[in-house]
Amino acid sequence: MEKQHSRELTFLHSGDSLRPNSGVADRTLDDSSDHVEPHIKEMDFFSTQYQSHDHHHHHQEGNTNNNGSSSFIDSSVNIGLNLLSSSPGVSRATNEEKHKAQESALKMELEKLNEENRRLRSMLDQITKNYNELQGQLLMALQKQAHRNQQEQKDAVNGMASTIMSVQQFMDPRPSSALDVNEPSGSDDKTQELSASPENTMEIVSKEYDHRMVQNMPGKQVSIEDSTDQTSQNWGSLKSPKVDQSKNEDQVSEVPFRKARVSVRARSEAPLISDGCQWRKYGQKMAKGNPCPRAYYRCTMAVGCPVRKQVQRCADNKSILITTYEGNHNHPLPPAATAMANTTSAAAAMLLSGSTKSKDGLPTSAYYPSLPYASSMATLSASAPFPTITLDLTQGPNAVQMLRPPPSATSFPLPLHGYPQLLGNPMFGPSKLSTASPALQLGQRPASMVETVTAAIASDPNFTAALAAAISTIMGAPPRNQGNSSNNNDENNNSSNGVGVPALPGSPQIQQSCTTFSSKACTNKPG
DNA sequence: CGGTTTTGACCTGCGC
DNA sequence: GCGCAGGTCAAAACCG
Numbered sequence: 001m002e003k004q005h006s007r008e009l010t011f012l013h014s015g016d017s018l019r020p021n022s023g024v025a026d027r028t029l030d031d032s033s034d035h036v037e038p039h040i041k042e043m044d045f046f047s048t049q050y051q052s053h054d055h056h057h058h059h060q061e062g063n064t065n066n067n068g069s070s071s072f073i074d075s076s077v078n079i080g081l082n083l084l085s086s087s088p089g090v091s092r093a094t095n096e097e098k099h100k101a102q103e104s105a106l107k108m109e110l111e112k113l114n115e116e117n118r119r120l121r122s123m124l125d126q127i128t129k130n131y132n133e134l135q136g137q138l139l140m141a142l143q144k145q146a147h148r149n150q151q152e153q154k155d156a157v158n159g160m161a162s163t164i165m166s167v168q169q170f171m172d173p174r175p176s177s178a179l180d181v182n183e184p185s186g187s188d189d190k191t192q193e194l195s196a197s198p199e200n201t202m203e204i205v206s207k208e209y210d211h212r213m214v215q216n217m218p219g220k221q222v223s224i225e226d227s228t229d230q231t232s233q234n235w236g237s238l239k240s241p242k243v244d245q246s247k248n249e250d251q252v253s254e255v256p257f258r259k260a261r262v263s264v265r266a267r268s269e270a271p272l273i274s275d276g277c278q279w280r281k282y283g284q285k286m287a288k289g290n291p292c293p294r295a296y297y298r299c300t301m302a303v304g305c306p307v308r309k310q311v312q313r314c315a316d317n318k319s320i321l322i323t324t325y326e327g328n329h330n331h332p333l334p335p336a337a338t339a340m341a342n343t344t345s346a347a348a349a350m351l352l353s354g355s356t357k358s359k360d361g362l363p364t365s366a367y368y369p370s371l372p373y374a375s376s377m378a379t380l381s382a383s384a385p386f387p388t389i390t391l392d393l394t395q396g397p398n399a400v401q402m403l404r405p406p407p408s409a410t411s412f413p414l415p416l417h418g419y420p421q422l423l424g425n426p427m428f429g430p431s432k433l434s435t436a437s438p439a440l441q442l443g444q445r446p447a448s449m450v451e452t453v454t455a456a457i458a459s460d461p462n463f464t465a466a467l468a469a470a471i472s473t474i475m476g477a478p479p480r481n482q483g484n485s486s487n488n489n490d491e492n493n494n495s496s497n498g499v500g501v502p503a504l505p506g507s508p509q510i511q512q513s514c515t516t517f518s519s520k521a522c523t524n525k526p527g
Numbered sequence: 528c529g530g531t532t533t534t535g536a537c538c539t540g541c542g543c
Numbered sequence: 544g545c546g547c548a549g550g551t552c553a554a555a556a557c558c559g
Contacts, residue, residue: 284532284533287548
């Protein structure tokens with residue numbers, strides 16, 4: 001079991017080289033240490049892992065040789081084992097010695113375990129980072145494609161020029177961020193806002209985007225006195241759309257879409273999905289039609305952070321946890337949180353960009369014909385006050401699914417094929433394997449992989465959230481891009497724009513107004 | 528002691 | 544205008 005986690009982690013770590021034929025690793029371990037106890041294997045594996053990570057990707061990279069890398073720990077571990085198991089009949093003195101030896105061996109093991117834990121953590125961090133990076137690239141690619149689609153539609157429909165314009169600006173990383181950022185009078189540092197972190201930049205952009213949506217004007221006019229105030233303004237604007245709306249009739253059509261909602265449903269037994277941010281609960285309410293209370297959280301990572309989220313279990317299926325994010329962080333985010341933010345932002349961006357084109361505001365769904373999964377994302381709910389995107393991670397590979405009745409569990413395009421690294425993702429593991437349609441999902445092949453990874457990572461909600469975010473994003477992207485880009489650069493961070501996307505430490509265009517995991521799919525009432 | 532959670536009250540929007 | 548429901552506030556309780 002544990003051995004398997006390790007393996008999974010290894011693959012994840014090596015990232016793109018994740019392959020179905022994990023048997024290689026199996027063999028390596030099995031051959032070299034068949035008689036060693038599981039936990040020992042684990043240690044061995046981890047350490048190996050770590051080494052390979054730090055130096056070069058030893059064997060995992062493609063070298064199928066099974067020897068080598070496991071010697072280090074094995075030897076040390078074996079010492080303890082031998083001490084433990086050898087010699088049933090000896091004198092007392094020897095026994096005492098033996099005990100001492102055992103003690104020391106156990107201590108050593110403990111220490112090693114601790115070390116391994118630390119290493120694992122760093123590995124997880126790295127993995128998360130890698131995912132984030134990939135995600136960012138994918139998002140960019142996504143945006144580009146969406147942009148293209150819009151252009152096409154634009155050609156087809158001229159009347160929508162203004163809205164498309166706003167979308168385009170939204171898509172364009174540089175201008176938008178540059179626009180608003182330059183004037184954070186109240187904020188500490190423009191430079192900080194600009195470059196400090198991807199998140200920041202994105203925040204700014206998103207804010208601007210909000211305003212654009214509200215005022216239907218290309219940016220910057222809105223004075224962003226203070227990032228905090230700004231965002232809170234946006235937040236407030238949610239409640240009083242009519243005020244802004246009164247400015248212009250044209251905007252009327254936009255108003256309902258000012259705030260996109262990204263609804264993500266995921267199976268989780270945990271009361272709360274840790275997404276890398278710090279939250280403070282500020283309220284709880286019983287929502288109509290749902291026996292489970294809805295909890296309200298506020299981001300406390302920064303003083304004025306306007307981001308809030310709602311958490312509620314689905315009335316139909318209480319194993320499904322629905323989390324709703326709203327607002328933009330006005331502070332740097334940890335990797336895990338970034339992933340989530342990026343994902344929801346991207347989804348919302350897609351929704352918004354698509355929504356701008358549907359003047360009816362009808363519950364349309366296919367705004368991105370060329371994006372198989374994205375198409376299902378951009379679904380608007382006519383009844384909802386805000387456009388809502390539902391990232392349904394409780395379904396199958398069709399994980400990303402917007403406000404649509406889930407297709408029968410049998411249909412399986414399995415985009416995962418294109419995303420080997422996803423196979424090891426806990427997000428799919430726990431949900432699918434344990435509940436929905438186990439066999440169908442990943443059952444036959446790398447099922448074990450998923451399971452093990454799931455088991456291994458399930459304990460780390462942060463990681464889960466991050467991966468969930470990454471996945472949900474990836475799922476919305478065309479498989480090809482993913483396959484290519486994934487391999488390019490896990491470690492290469494920002495500079496690695498295999499996709500040809502502007503480097504940007506973070507996709508500025510992404511972070512839009514608000515991201516929401518809403519419960520509309522299962523609990524919300526129309527109205 | 529500071530931060531978080533709990534929980535009832537309050538505010539606001541919306542439908543009738 | 545009234546009632547309902549969603550969302551927020553804020554004091555008290557709780558926790559590390």
